[in-house]
Amino acid sequence: MxxxxxxxxxxxxxxxxxxxxxxxxxxxxxxxxxxxxxxxxxxxxxxxxxxxxxxxxxxxxxxxxxxxxxxxxxxxxxxxLKTINKALGDAIVEVGLQFDIDPFIIGLKDMDLNEAFLYPRKLNKHQKFVLKGYKNDPRLQFNPENKTMELNLKIVYFGDKKTLKPLTSKLKATFKDAIECKLSPEKYSDGYFLTILHPExxxxxxxxxxxxxxxxxxxxxxxxxxxxxxxxxxxxxxxxxxxxxxxxxxxxxxxxxxxxxxxxxxxxxxxxxxxx
Missing domain, CATH: 3.40.50.1000 (HAD superfamily/HAD-like)
Incomplete structure (x- = not known):
């Protein structure tokens, strides 16, 4: 070794x-x-x-x-395991609503590593495109209430740059060191995606x-x-x-x-x- x-x-x-x-x-x-x-x-x-x-x-x-x-x-x-707790997760989702965008939420349902991929009621064209690739995924769960889980691994926004750039700035200003934000261009489409994680x-x-x-x-x-x-x-x-x-x-x-x-x-x- x-x-x-x-x-x-x-x-x-x-x-x-x-x-x-x-x-x-x-x-x-x-x-x-x-x-x-x-x-x-x-x-x-x-x-x-x-x-x-x-x-x-x-x-x-x-x-x-x-x-x-x-x-x-x-x-x-x-x-x-580094997760975002429910209180912080729900607060992040609230900030997103100010920009009229809902996230995908990936979290653990249990400690046997069974994951859930929550998707919202309101989807933009970038999110619809991403979701197509997951249509037969057993982890998919409809999340009409837009609430996060107890163990959130990542919260992900897909959208255009003009929505996600100010959202990223607002999240960083609001939550400072409590979260890590990564904004990247999406290779499969012309959009961007913002991933929010535990800082470590x-x-x-x-x-x-x-x-x-x-x-x-x-x-x-x-x-x-x-x-x-x-x-x-x-x-x-x-x-x-x-x-x-x-x-x-x-x-x-x-x-x-x-x-x-x-x-x-x-x-x-x-x-x-x-x-x-």
Whole structure:
């Protein structure tokens, strides 16, 4: 464990192809590499979704899920959880109403990691677009009252920049250090999304926790990513690698910028070249 190289990759737009598949090549390289390296993921996705994507991949380090709010071992043991409580969650939703926008709320129903994805009555075109991708998801729950849960992992607003930018400023001014706000362009559409998390519920804090768990130094890890939520992790890791389709602000802090995109198996090609 103590001298094996460690690689942690983001999923969407980084390791996964745009159609959200893992290519045979990527799977083969990953599983070969896992014999002499420690491999895992850091993703905005949930345990169930990540598990579905990765069922044919060998994982032996804890997974960083839901932007870092949750760290789970491959055998589903909860290592860390950072939630927003109901009182704070409901107060955040109230601020959103001033901007005429309702959020999606992702939370835990119980400590067996059963998640719920709550969606509101009022949906804008960006939210409708996102929801289409979830239509058969068993976690979906209609939330007409717009109330948050006891254990909220993240509160997410999809919309246009002119709504979400002032909403972000207002939330930061209102709640200060009680929450973390991340505003990013949405790659699948022309909109933006705002993710609200526990202040320590980000990938950088989670990466530090995983390194402590493995009894290794963050300098020992190589991370891969493409988006704003990867930047903290990039700054902490010994080596940070951006795929060619990464956002410019991510490339600006990367140690390595790959010549290939997620659709060209960029991460797997890089892993294959690393002899140790």
């Amino acid at each position: 103590h001298n094996r190289p460690i690689y942690i990759t983001d999923l969407d737009h980084t390791f996964l192809r745009t159609d959200q598949s893992v290519s045979d090549f990527s799977r083969e390289v990953w599983n070969t590499k896992s014999k002499d390296a420690i491999l895992s993921v850091a993703t905005a996705r949930s345990f169930q979704k990540t598990h579905d994507f990765l069922e044919k991949l060998h994982l032996d380090a804890p997974m960083i899920l839901l932007d870092g709010t949750m760290i789970v071992s491959p055998d589903k043991k909860l290592i860390d 519920g980000d990938k950088a804090h989670a990466l530090q926790k995983v390194m402590n768990y493995l009894e290794r130094d963050p300098a020992d890890v190589t991370v891969f990513g493409d988006s704003v939520n990867d930047i903290g992790m990039f700054k902490l890791a010994g080596t940070s690698v951006a795929v060619s389709n990464a956002l410019d602000e991510v490339k600006a802090v990367a140690d390595v910028i790959l010549p290939h995109s997620n659709d060209e198996d960029a991460v797997a090609k890089y892993l294959k070249e690393q002899k140790r």
